[in-house]
Every structure is written in structure tokens, then in C-alpha cells.
């Protein structure tokens with residue numbers, strides 16, 4: 511039996527779909543804080559169990575009887591170390607045979623401030639002694655594609671990534687990788703650096719948006735504070751604007767680049783090309 515936390519989220523749902531192609535639904539557990547969000551999965555035979563990272567008792571009950579557990583990192587930045595610790599402790603109490611964790615690309619050396627919580631979680635996992643596999647996920651291409659409508663509206667793609675090359679991949683690619691290793695043997699002790707096969711600068715992304723849309727779009731590189739101010743002006747909450755601006759600065763230092771192609775090896779196909787995702791986004 512395989513348990514997936516955060517199964518109601520965008521990545522979690524894709525992991526469940528990928529697992530459903532490999533396993534009977536009854537062997538899959540969607541561990542979620544809001545079971546009503548995944549009523550559709552329950553209707554398809556997936557076991558749905560309540561599991562809130564802030565309620566340790568719910569975690570122990572959710573993991574009972576499972577062989578493997580995928581901990582999808584939480585979305586409440588700043589609270590995640592305590593939340594992940596609760597999941598790791600519950601996994602240990604439940605006797606989980608393999609813990610998989612979605613970390614961040616090059617967690618140990620990443621220049622992105624976001625990496626700190628992942629690095630600490632990886633340490634907690636090591637200290638727990640649980641057999642574990644770490645998926646150091648790179649950036650989702652969807653993060654940058656979210657900025658396409660504004661780029662088309664204003665003719666400018668804003669960012670702070672400079673000439674940093676970004677080897678992003680589709681959420682679907684990372685989800686298939688998680689499902690692949692959860693259904694393979696001999697994963698304990700492995701650390702995967704997962705990223706897209708192709709990398710691009712934000713200048714190149716702006717060029718591709720212009721090419722595909724037929725509209726003039728140029729990249730404008732901004733200092734971190736100006737980019738954050740632009741994101742706040744566009745209505746983003748402060749926490750998210752800070753995170754995106756500092757992550758772009760991390761990208762300018764190479765933090766979102768990797769050319770090891772471990773992701774495509776794991777999923778047995780090339781990663782989804784950004785140009786294809788952009789075509790869909792523009793359609």
C-alpha cells in the first residue's frame with residue numbers, strides 16, 4: 511500500500527493518477543486534510559484518509575498498514591519543518607518501509623532561500639533512520655507560464671533571473687517520476703536531482719512567447735526589490751512575491767539549472783518541452 515500526502519494538491523493529484531496506471535486503486539491512499547476535495551478519487555476506489563500536517567494523531571492513523579509513503583512538501587512556507595517532522599515521526603511509528611520526499615533541486619547547495627526548509631527536512635529524514643529516497647524537484651515550468659498573460663498584456667516579461675539558465679519541467683513529469691520510484695525496488699538511500707532536459711533564460715522565454723503569439727514581448731531584468739514591488743502591484747500576496755523574487759535571484763546564480771537528465775531517465779521519456787506547454791497555455 512502506498513500513501514501520498516498532499517494528494518489534493520496539483521502535484522499530488524497527478525501522482526495519484528500516475529499510480530492508478532500501475533496499481534489497483536485499493537492499494538493507493540490519498541492522505542489529505544480536506545477529504546471532501548478528493549471525493550472523486552474515493553469514488554474510483556482510492557482510499558481517502560484524513561491527514562493534517564498540524565495534527566500528528568491524524569498522520570499516524572493515515573499511515574497505518576502502509577508500505578511506502580510519499581511526503582509531498584507542504585505549502586505553508588515557514589511552518590514546514592515542524593509539519594514535516596510530524597510526518598516523519600508518524601511514518602516511523604507506522605513502520606513505513608520507504609519514505610519518499612519531494613525536496614528542492616540541489617537542496618544541499620541551493621542559493622534559493624526556499625531550500626532551507628528542504629535541507630532541514632532532509633536532515634530530519636536522515637536522522638530518523640527510515641529507509642528513504644529524496645526527489646530533489648526542480649522548478650515547475652507552470653511557475654513561469656503563469657506570467658504569460660501579463661507578459662502579453664504589457665509586452666514585457668519581468669524577472670530577476672538575469673542570464674540564469676532554468677531547467678524546469680512540467681508538474682506531470684515530476685509526478686510520473688514519483689510514481690515510478692514508488693513502484694520500483696531498491697530506492698532506499700537514493701537522491702535524485704530532477705530537472706528538465708532543456709534549459710532556457712527568461713530572455714529566451716520572452717522570445718518564445720513573442721514567436722508563438724506573434725506579439726512583441728521583451729524580457730526586462732529587475733533588481734529583486736523592484737521585481738517584488740511589481741509582483742505586489744499585480745496583486746500577489748507579500749509572502750508569494752518575496753518567494754518568487756528571491757527564487758529568481760537564486761536562478762540568476764544557477765540555482766534552477768541542472769543537466770544530469772535524471773528526470774527523463776526515471777520517467778523513460780524526454781521531459782515535456784516548455785515550447786509545447788507554452789503552445790497549450792496560449793491556445
Ligand SMILES: NC(=O)c1ccc[n+]([C@@H]2O[C@H](COP(=O)([O-])OP(=O)(O)OC[C@H]3O[C@@H](n4cnc5c(N)ncnc54)[C@H](OP(=O)(O)O)[C@@H]3O)[C@@H](O)[C@H]2O)c1
Pocket residue numbers: 515516517518519520521522542543544547561562563564582583584585586593612647648649650653
Ligand atoms: N518545484 C516547484 O516549482 C514548486 C512550486 C510550488 C510548490 N512546490 C512545493 O511542492 C509542493 C506540491 O506542489 P503543488 O503544486 O501540488 O502545491 P499545491 O497545489 O499548493 O498543493 C499543496 C498540497 O499540500 C496540502 N497541504 C498544505 N498544508 C497542509 C497541511 N497542513 N496538512 C496536510 N496537507 C497540507 C494541500 O492541501 P489542501 O488541498 O487542503 O490545500 C495540497 O494538497 C508544494 O506544497 C510545495 O512544497 C514546488
